Amino acid sequence: MARKHRRALPDVSEADVMPTEHASVLTGNEALIAEIREIADKLERDQTTRGDLKIITRALKELRYAFKVFKPFRRTRKVTVFGSARTPADHPTFQQAVEFGRRMAEEGWFVVTGAGGGIMEAAHIGAGRDYAMGLNIMLPFEQDANPVIEGDKKLINLKYFFTRKLLFVKEVHAITLFAGGFGTQDECFETLTLVQTGKRDLMPIVCIDSENSTYWQDWLGYVKDHLVHDGLISPSDLSLFKVTSDIDEAVDEIMGFYCVYNSMRYVRDKLVLRLHKQPGPELVERLNDEFSDIVLRGKIEPVDVHPLEADDEHLAQLPRIALYFNRRDHGRLRQMVDLINDELGDDEDDDS
Incomplete structure (x- = not known):
């Protein structure tokens, strides 16, 4: 696939918003808004505890605001990049993530990350501020927004992992994973589960090793030796993702999926x-x-x-x-x- 030059930012007027799942001429939204109000009344009637109400209220606030931020960009393809926040800038995987972010932005794709350091910052460096979107989780350590996305209107700060994880998968058209810790493994398996069970439409899922690392190759071996071998998943489920150490191959996997x-x-x-x-x-x-x-x-x-x-x-x-x-x-x-x-x-x- 021929490399492309970075595209100009799309014109994202209100009329350009992708209507699927978000607006409908077939059924009005009034009934859904009324249902939300009815649920609120039921919470009062149920004498829901203050702690439970705080969870529901915060989650609803986070999702409402996040949907508002994503709404103007829903007609533009986006890729989520997962990976460790602890990867240093001189690490080969960091440099790969920079290159991947650059290549996807050149294709006109937004690059969505957790907005932190490490791999997240690397992908944003490659994409540049205009093509970066961030879903920052508020933690007492490790997680300040990186300099690329800090202060940008496309940065969303979230308290809950579950609302953040929903957005990572719902609002994008591909998932890419570099080496990471518990969070990266969690995001990998959750994304695969959602696609495998049809809770999320098909999309490319690409796991990228650095040239001197077998992080994802070893993971693939575990999946084959235990999950496939023991009949815990189907052999065809291996088609839901790709493992590679080549950035060109990773980009081609994503772009090729949408060629027809x-x-x-x-x-x-x-x-x-x-x-x-x-x-x-x-x-x-x-x-x-x-x-x-x-x-x-x-x-x-x-x-x-x-x-x-x-x-x-x-x-x-x-x-x-x-x-x-x-x-x-x-x-x-x-x-x-x-x-x-x-x-x-x-x-x-x-x-x-």
């Missing part, structure tokens, strides 16, 4: 895949032959935009295929998306 595939959405019981190119009859037949095991009934077939996708108007022109997916074998679904990208992708840029 755009997004997915359930319309009633059918899974609809929105694509940048229409698969021909031969490819559709091949998909049905090779992936019949994930189809509950009927066939994988091209479809027109459904009226229930009216709130995705900006995607209405995209070709689509649909299937009654079993909602279980997401590793196999990822393999199908990879096949579509391999067969229809090329070196030409596709707008997403």
Whole structure:
């Protein structure tokens, strides 16, 4: 994949906000707002303890503000970068994270990190302030916002890990992990669990080793020797992520995933895949032959935009295929998306 020059920042007016999940012309928001008020009334009626109320109130405040910050940028791709806050600037992994952040910003992607030091600061250095977004956790140690993102309107300070972790996965289109401690391992397994169970749409997940480290290769060995070997996960679940020590390969993995595939959405019981190119009859037949095991009934077939996708108007022109997916074998679904990208992708840029 050819390298690109850094793109100008997108024009993010109110009209550009991605409507999926955040606005709908099919059902108004009034009912949802009324439900929030009803829940508040129930909390009073239940005589909820002050401690519990403080957790609920703070979480709601954090999410409301975070959604407000992310809202103008939802039509722009974003990648989350995880890794240790303790990695020094002279470490090879730090330099890799700088390069990765730079490369993704050149592709027009925002780089989202925990806003701290180490790998988080490195990725922000590479991306630059304009393309940096931060989700800072307030801790009594280790975690002040790094100089790149400090004071920026795209920095969000959070008290709770659970609201922060939601945003790391919900608001982005790819996840990248460098070496890190308990937090990085937690974020890796949680992200994989969400994608494996369909609680989060498919997206690239890339684990990056430095040239002199086998951190993720050793982790992959554990996953194969214990989780796959003992039948605790399916062999196809290995398709949900990639381990590499090459930044070019990491960037290509992310960009290649979206070269033909755009997004997915359930319309009633059918899974609809929105694509940048229409698969021909031969490819559709091949998909049905090779992936019949994930189809509950009927066939994988091209479809027109459904009226229930009216709130995705900006995607209405995209070709689509649909299937009654079993909602279980997401590793196999990822393999199908990879096949579509391999067969229809090329070196030409596709707008997403």
